[in-house]
Amino acid sequence: MFLVPDIVVRFFHRMASPPHFYAFTQRLMPWLGTVFVLLTLAGLYGGLYLAPADYQQGDSYRIIYIHVPAAWMSLFIYIVMATAGAIGLIWRIKLAEVVAISSAPIGASFTFIALFTGSLWGKPMWGTWWVWDARLTSELILLFLYLGVIGLYGAIDDKKIASKAVAILALVGVVNIPIIHYSVEWWNTLHQGPTVTKMDKPSIHVSMLIPLLLMALSFKSYYLIALMQRSRIELLKRERNSQWVKTMILEADK
Amino acid sequence: MSLEAFFAMGGYAFYVWTSYGVTLCVLLANIIIPIVQRKQFFRQSLKRKR
Numbered sequence: 001m002f003l004v005p006d007i008v009v010r011f012f013h014r015m016a017s018p019p020h021f022y023a024f025t026q027r028l029m030p031w032l033g034t035v036f037v038l039l040t041l042a043g044l045y046g047g048l049y050l051a052p053a054d055y056q057q058g059d060s061y062r063i064i065y066i067h068v069p070a071a072w073m074s075l076f077i078y079i080v081m082a083t084a085g086a087i088g089l090i091w092r093i094k095l096a097e098v099v100a101i102s103s104a105p106i107g108a109s110f111t112f113i114a115l116f117t118g119s120l121w122g123k124p125m126w127g128t129w130w131v132w133d134a135r136l137t138s139e140l141i142l143l144f145l146y147l148g149v150i151g152l153y154g155a156i157d158d159k160k161i162a163s164k165a166v167a168i169l170a171l172v173g174v175v176n177i178p179i180i181h182y183s184v185e186w187w188n189t190l191h192q193g194p195t196v197t198k199m200d201k202p203s204i205h206v207s208m209l210i211p212l213l214l215m216a217l218s219f220k221s222y223y224l225i226a227l228m229q230r231s232r233i234e235l236l237k238r239e240r241n242s243q244w245v246k247t248m249i250l251e252a253d254k
Numbered sequence: 255m256s257l258e259a260f261f262a263m264g265g266y267a268f269y270v271w272t273s274y275g276v277t278l279c280v281l282l283a284n285i286i287i288p289i290v291q292r293k294q295f296f297r298q299s300l301k302r303k304r
Contacts, residue, residue, distance in 0.1 A: 240299065
């Protein structure tokens with residue numbers, strides 16, 4: 001941890017400065033957008049067209065290409081949000097607070113997508129839209145945690161205090177993350193066990209695995225784009241009285 | 255594979271395409287909302303200044 005090269009340290013110091021972050025993300029956006037479009041097109045082509053139908057589930061299994069990546073993102077974004085919240089809490093870095101609160105709506109969106117597509121997949125395969133299965137229930141709690149974070153942040157006017165409150169709530173909620181992950185192993189219920197994360201022997205054919213991983217990367221790049229978009233507007237609002245935002249407002253007037 | 259067969263999704267068209275459609279809407283909303291908010295921010299800031 002103390003062997004980080006100087007150039008990396010300087011990069012993070014610069015990024016933590018709001019005007020630098022604002023300018024840097026603007027330049028990064030077209031590149032990320034291109035990466036996202038290419039990954040998505042490749043993933044959808046592979047998943048919806050090239051990959052064969054499942055021998056048991058037919059074509060209904062193709063929901064997997066959004067369901068599983070969205071579920072992964074719902075956990076990943078929560079960890080990012082809680083980590084950024086903790087960094088903001090400990091070191092009072094404004095950008096970390098902004099990243100934490102900007103992640104919440106995106107994480108809530110992916111959690112909703114995972115639940116919604118899971119429901120649409122469950123109906124033809126399980127015969128029901130919803131069961132109070134351990135995996136489904138813990139994922140629903142995750143959605144409520146995200147909504148709680150968004151609501152709490154909105155309810156407190158002083159955004160410095162709001163960020164602290166939100167970070168604590170997010171950190172307490174971290175306990176839910178391993179519960180979601182291991183729920184299919186701890187409780188033997190309707191939701192199937194892991195097929196991909198068994199790294200020694202994934203029980204999914206490579207023609208289905210590759211598009212799935214492409215979609216996972218596509219959603220990761222999407223998260224970066226959406227996070228930057230939301231962080232930028234959140235920074236503008238928080239820094240509305242600082243010189244760099246005032247200058248920008250004046251320039252927008254021209 | 256014919257285009258028709260592709261859209262039929264082996265009889266699961268409703269479930270598959272609703273999943274993809276709703277996902278697209280949710281992801282689009284997350285891009286559009288910040289753009290609208292940014293426009294609002296600049297408009298309101300200018301109004302306050304005058």
